[in-house]
Amino acid sequence: MQQVKAIQINENKKLCFRCGNNQETLFFKSPCSHCGSEECWYCRNCIIMGKMTACANLFFLPSVMSTSHQRDTYLAWKGELSPGQRVASDKVHQAVKDRENLLLWAVAGSGKTEMMFEGMNEVLVNGGRLCVASPRVDVCLELFPRLQEVFPDVDMVCLYGDSTDVYNGERFVVATTHQLVRFYEAFDVVFIDEVDAFPYAKDPFLEYAVKKAQLRTGCSIFITATPDRKWQKECGNGKRNFVKVPARYHRKSLPVPQKIWVGNWKKELQKQKIPSKIHQWMRQKLSEDCPVLLFFPEIKVMLEVASILEHLNFEPLLTVHSADPERKEKVQQMRDGTIRLLLTTTILERGVTFTNVQVGVFGSEGRIFTESALVQISGRAGRKFDYPSGDVLFFHNGVSKNMALAISQIKMMNQLGKRQGLLDEN
Numbered sequence: 014m015q016q017v018k019a020i021q022i023n024e025n026k027k028l029c030f031r032c033g034n035n036q037e038t039l040f041f042k043s044p045c046s047h048c049g050s051e052e053c054w055y056c057r058n059c060i061i062m063g064k065m066t067a068c069a070n071l072f073f074l075p076s077v078m079s080t081s082h083q084r085d086t087y088l089a090w091k092g093e094l095s096p097g098q099r100v101a102s103d104k105v106h107q108a109v110k111d112r113e114n115l116l117l118w119a120v121a122g123s124g125k126t127e128m129m130f131e132g133m134n135e136v137l138v139n140g141g142r143l144c145v146a147s148p149r150v151d152v153c154l155e156l157f158p159r160l161q162e163v164f165p166d167v168d169m170v171c172l173y174g175d176s177t178d179v180y181n182g183e184r185f186v187v188a189t190t191h192q193l194v195r196f197y198e199a200f201d202v203v204f205i206d207e208v209d210a211f212p213y214a215k216d217p218f219l220e221y222a223v224k225k226a227q228l229r230t231g232c233s234i235f236i237t238a239t240p241d242r243k244w245q246k247e248c249g250n251g252k253r254n255f256v257k258v259p260a261r262y263h264r265k266s267l268p269v270p271q272k273i274w275v276g277n278w279k280k281e282l283q284k285q286k287i288p289s290k291i292h293q294w295m296r297q298k299l300s301e302d303c304p305v306l307l308f309f310p311e312i313k314v315m316l317e318v319a320s321i322l323e324h325l326n327f328e329p330l331l332t333v334h335s336a337d338p339e340r341k342e343k344v345q346q347m348r349d350g351t352i353r354l355l356l357t358t359t360i361l362e363r364g365v366t367f368t369n370v371q372v373g374v375f376g377s378e379g380r381i382f383t384e385s386a387l388v389q390i391s392g393r394a395g396r397k398f399d400y401p402s403g404d405v406l407f408f409h410n411g412v413s414k415n416m417a418l419a420i421s422q423i424k425m426m427n428q429l430g431k432r433q434g435l436l437d438e439n
């Protein structure tokens with residue numbers, strides 16, 4: 014075991030080795046039961062993972078190259094990559110070989126998991142170690158059994174906030190990004206899914222955690238459908254190694270959002286009304302037997318609209334938001350088709366697939382609807398092979414910059430897909 018001081022104090026500067034915090038205001042003193050001191054420093058930044066005091070040491074399993082039972086391949090997957098996936102997969106494979114960071118910019122519904130298999134296999138056949146990290150527990154739980162099937166002979170562990178699994182030096186770790194702070198020089202390659210997703214996009218410690226978790230000679234593969242502006246710019250001016258996957262696996266273009274002006278909807282809500290364009294569209298789609306997913310800028314607005322819709326006989330409908338304890342069940346009801354109308358906050362902007370869903374955004378000019386949120390929301394439509402298209406309507410009272418950016422990003426991907434021959438005509 015390697016041993017490192019948990020909080021490094023040099024003169025008056027402090028660094029929490031676990032999370033990388035070096036802000037003076039985030040260190041506090043308290044009486045300590047470990048060392049008996051009345052004033053032992055601890056880090057508030059990572060306290061949700063357990064109190065880390067200055068008298069504690071962190072222990073790390075040194076990374077050991079596995080030399081036993083080396084094999085030509087560990088990959089048991091027999092599926093086939095689409096041409097777009099093939100390009101990305103080769104690029105990931107090369108980046109892993111060269112130990113180079115790479116951004117995999119793949120549109121929603123392109124099948125990004127499969128694009129990582131060969132790169133992962135490359136790490137494993139060379140006796141290396143890897144981690145797949147996602148900010149969301151649901152994603153980890155979904156990925157883990159899938160990856161176990163794909164690499165059946167590799168020891169794997171899934172780590173998240175309240176998981177009962179313990180890290181035992183497995184070569185293949187699936188973990189929430191939070192858990193990365195537990196590792197030190199442990200992985201040859203870290204694959205980070207949804208690198209832009211809340212709450213890590215604005216977390217300066219993610220970068221620290223990733224760097225600390227990987228070997229000095231290691232690299233990271235960043236995966237997202239919606240890199241932020243800064244990363245997009247770096248791709249544009251050659252400062253970031255990247256590969257774009259502009260097309261979905263079903264070879265149909267991404268639905269381009271339409272902007273529908275609905276006037277001052279706040280005023281209408283005060284009169285217990287919603288813009289007629291919105292409920293007419295919903296009425297029509299539901300009568301065509303399509304499920305409808307309507308996004309809202311805030312919970313309060315969503316609940317107001319829900320009660321108005323109930324008066325208009327739009328039943329049954331459900332609402333869902335991040336603090337909703339029945340979130341999972343409601344999403345499942347929508348999947349099963351027992352309800353056809355689901356109102357939601359941005360909580361469902363990513364990670365969900367509903368067959369033939371039609372998507373609306375109520376008050377899309379709202380500031381919560383960032384460029385990436387709107388691109389992700391649009392990516393909910395047309396995901397299925399049998400239903401590759403669908404409405405995406407931005408109901409607004411004035412076009413925001415984010416709306417314009419999101420639409421141009423989607424159009425850019427469609428053009429690129431066409432140019433690369435990854436889309437069927439029409």
Ligand SMILES: [Zn+2]
Binds near residue numbers: 046047066
């Ligand atoms: Zn102490």
Ligand SMILES: [Zn+2]
Binds near residue numbers: 030031034058
């Ligand atoms: Zn800390």
